Amino acid sequence: MDIVFLARLLLLSVILIGLWGVLYKKNLIMKIIAMDIMNTGAISLFVLSSWQRSRAPVIADSTVKVATSDPVPQAVILTAIVVGFSVLALLVVYVMDLSRYFHTLDTDRIQERWKS
Amino acid sequence: MRIPFDIRKAYFAAAIVVAVFLAIIPDTELGREYNAFLIAAKAGIPNTVTAIYLENRLYDTMFEVMVFSISITGALYFLKKENKFQLHDSLFTDPATIIIFRGCAMLSFLSACALAAVGHLSPGGGFAAGVAFGTSMVIQSLISDRNHLSNYLSMERPEKLEKSSWIFILAISLLTFSEIIPPDGVWGNLLSGGWIPMLNILIAIKVGLGTWALSLGFLDHKWIF
Numbered sequence: 001m002d003i004v005f006l007a008r009l010l011l012l013s014v015i016l017i018g019l020w021g022v023l024y025k026k027n028l029i030m031k032i033i034a035m036d037i038m039n040t041g042a043i044s045l046f047v048l049s050s051w052q053r054s055r056a057p058v059i060a061d062s063t064v065k066v067a068t069s070d071p072v073p074q075a076v077i078l079t080a081i082v083v084g085f086s087v088l089a090l091l092v093v094y095v096m097d098l099s100r101y102f103h104t105l106d107t108d109r110i111q112e113r114w115k116s
Numbered sequence: 117m118r119i120p121f122d123i124r125k126a127y128f129a130a131a132i133v134v135a136v137f138l139a140i141i142p143d144t145e146l147g148r149e150y151n152a153f154l155i156a157a158k159a160g161i162p163n164t165v166t167a168i169y170l171e172n173r174l175y176d177t178m179f180e181v182m183v184f185s186i187s188i189t190g191a192l193y194f195l196k197k198e199n200k201f202q203l204h205d206s207l208f209t210d211p212a213t214i215i216i217f218r219g220c221a222m223l224s225f226l227s228a229c230a231l232a233a234v235g236h237l238s239p240g241g242g243f244a245a246g247v248a249f250g251t252s253m254v255i256q257s258l259i260s261d262r263n264h265l266s267n268y269l270s271m272e273r274p275e276k277l278e279k280s281s282w283i284f285i286l287a288i289s290l291l292t293f294s295e296i297i298p299p300d301g302v303w304g305n306l307l308s309g310g311w312i313p314m315l316n317i318l319i320a321i322k323v324g325l326g327t328w329a330l331s332l333g334f335l336d337h338k339w340i341f
Contacts, residue, residue, distance in 0.1 A: 057165055058162050078169055
């Protein structure tokens with residue numbers, strides 16, 4: 001089989017594993033780590049889609065045409081990397097604040113104590 | 117509120133359907149190498165990725181650094197709540213560790229300068245340089261005496277500098293949008309490509325200072341140490 005197809009299947013399964021962690025893990029820190037795994041899978045999927053078994057998209061001479069990787073998915077996903085870092089920092093700090101208030105990280109216990 | 121069935125199973129099934137769809141669609145190769153050459157020739161710089169995110173998608177980058185800024189403000193707000201700060205002495209006092217950390221900080225600061233300066237000619241650019249700059253600053257704050265450091269560098273200084281560098285990025289972006297661009301230099305020269313080297317350096321300063329402010333907030337927090 002094609003190596004690109006196999007890598008794409010691997011990255012899609014990484015995204016699904018991250019989604020499983022976000023949905024079914026009870027600990028909030030584990031949920032955040034699973035969300036970061038999902039983020040990494042999506043970023044790698046974009047990088048894979050620009051990969052063409054060729055060199056980096058830096059053009060030394062604009063008159064000689066050589067095959068390079070596609071720069072568009074890489075430039076698009078650069079935004080997602082920085083925004084992912086920002087969201088991760090904000091989530092970690094918010095979970096720290098929640099745990100100081102509820103003295104636990106378990107979602108079920110937080111739901112119980114939220115009512116009372 | 118009580119949901120009759122487990123909604124998580126529905127989410128997971130929908131995700132599997134989308135993943136199967138993404139796995140079987142073919143990867144088109146249409147007009148890719150042509151795109152890269154067109155973009156590089158239009159922007160006048162060799163690195164096409166930088167050309168896209170600082171010329172074709174400048175609106176996107178402008179508001180992306182604003183998202184970064186706002187999230188750092190929010191994180192520092194949560195960290196500063198209830199005044200749980202304490203300045204500690206230096207975490208590492210072992211002389212061998214201090215020498216190794218100083219070397220690492222120097223190396224990553226030099227690599228940050230190189231990445232920011234030639235980000236439009238080689239792989240690299242503003243965001244990578246910013247992360248390297250922030251790393252060097254965090255290593256330096258780990259080994260230096262924070263009580264001594266806070267005498268001439270307050271905790272709020274990196275955050276304020278970061279916010280003001282966003283104003284400069286906004287001003288240069290507005291200059292680019294109104295087509296007030298310095299003359300193009302020689303292809304592959306250090307001063308070529310209009311405002312792009314300037315924007316690279318400003319983004320590096322902004323991302324580095326933001327990372328440093330956030331890490332100082334985490335380091336000074338009582339909850340961790």
